[in-house]
Amino acid sequence: MTQEATKTKATFPSVDWFNAVKEIVNNDENYKRIGTCDSVVGVKVPDLGKFYSLTFEAFEVADVREVSEGDAEDSDFWLEMSSERWKEMIQNISENGKADLHHTLNTIDLEDPDGLARSNDGYRRDAFYRFNQTFQYFFDASAQVDTTFS
């Protein structure tokens, strides 16, 4: 008899979805081994009017919350895509276990003339590059979540 790991079900975008990924990475020793990450990251899904703030602190994701658009932008940087583009990325991660070459945060950022990672501060925006491996690991961990889309 085979056993399948029970995946947490959550809908993207939602606090529950981000919390599900947060639980996964906070219990993953490999995430800690990447190294310290201190950054407040906004997430914007403008066409759905959904905005979130993720706080990365030391070796864990410390906080996840739904916020206003202004608060999402009051971060080191925010990640902004349409819901369709978010869905494409997360589905790619789910199908492959991690983002393929065309769906990493870096690739998406480079292909978008406005950039995926945006900020009001040239210094703070670079946190996207400084801790990119951590953020990619976070989103790749969503492969372990049974995601549905709103």
Added chain:
Amino acid sequence: MADATTADIPADLAKVAEEKGIPLDVVQRALALGFPADLVKGQLGMPDTTPEAAEAFVAEQERIRAGGEITLSDEMTAAAAEAKWPEDLIKRALRLGAPEAMIINQMKAGIKPEQAEAFIAQQEALRAGGGAPQLDLSWMKVPTEWGIRVRPTKHGLTIGAINVGTYGDIPDYWPYQTEMPRGAYPIPGVPSMGYSIFDKAELWADNAADLYEEAIQRRWRPAMDVPWDTMEPLPDEIEKAMCQLCTALCEKALVTGDIIGKWLPEMSYGYHEVKLYLSTAGFDAARQFEVFRKRALSNGGGMGVQSPGYFHRALIDTRFWTEASSTALLFHNSFLMGLYQIGYYTAHNDAERYIFSGTMQDISRQMAYAMQHLRYFLLRKPDRRDEMQHALNKNEAVFSYEWSKDTPLREALLILLGGGTSAEQLADGEVKFRYFWKRWINDYAFRLAGAGLPDRREKMHPQLREFITQPEEEKEQAAA
């Protein structure tokens, strides 16, 4: 006679005595006189030590210790006269138990009286203290802040976390020219080490301590962490273009390392956070050289053509650290970030993707330091703002000239972006190149604004400024 009843004989000493037929009573009396057990063992083990000689020696020592007169032999007197050892010195050595033959040999070997005096005095002190050396210990009364007990935080025990009390006082000017750590107690007369940067504003960045910890924790190992086995043969012109890019990146890593290595010895130790971080930046530069050389030599290609080098020379010729860090770690790194982004965008395998994301991570730390340092410098030395603008004017001009001469790198980038050398591919490559070129220049301007030079976008070299997106243009693009 010494009280021999209380001296315990170690087992190995007793064994040697038994083998030489020396009564244990003699051994006990020697120990009771204060001779260390290992010294007694060594003497007993000498070839000419007989039971009679051992008894005679111990008896003589007991007589001397009881106040008996010490008489020097004629041989000893003659040797002492020649070596100019005072008679009293010799008697003290004999009183300590040094054999006459040994003392004579020392004199004939050229041991000076003052050398003997130091040794004999030390032995006398040891004997008087029951074996413990006489210590100074005045250093224990050092008047530095004591009782510090910093505990680890969720970040661990970091460099920043131990900046407490007086140890966290980072003065605007560091008056010491040595490696004395901040918070330690200075002693006068220590020779100067020749540092030239003592002014905090000339090197400080508030994020230096954090960047050091980040660099240590987030380091990666090209030899083992890059998935080299994911590389497969590429079309010839693509491999050549990638190798040319890697060659250029190797050179740029070397010059960055040279700049950091040149300026680190100038920085005084009052600002160890900055020195520690820049040491990791030097290590990052070495890693960059390493990984790009490895990429060039691991997939059927090789090294390419050297770059013209004009800008490298401009980097080395920078005259103060803020100019060097702004030019190398902020301006040049913004350009490098653009190259790394092209490398990532055109990556053909997981190995290349890993390499370019790792190097992007490393130089973004360097830019973070440079931005925070420039901001700190401009806040505290606003009169030098124009000087910084002039420095960037000059260095941007040299860079633009270098770029105009670096045909191999420019063409390699077109080929990578277009995916080949056909006319159609090169045309596509040109469009993408302009996109990335515009991107890195705008990112550079954005970083300068974050560092306190928002007006640099208007003052930038014309060949760079033409790519700056103007606010009205941004609004039109957004509306479209």
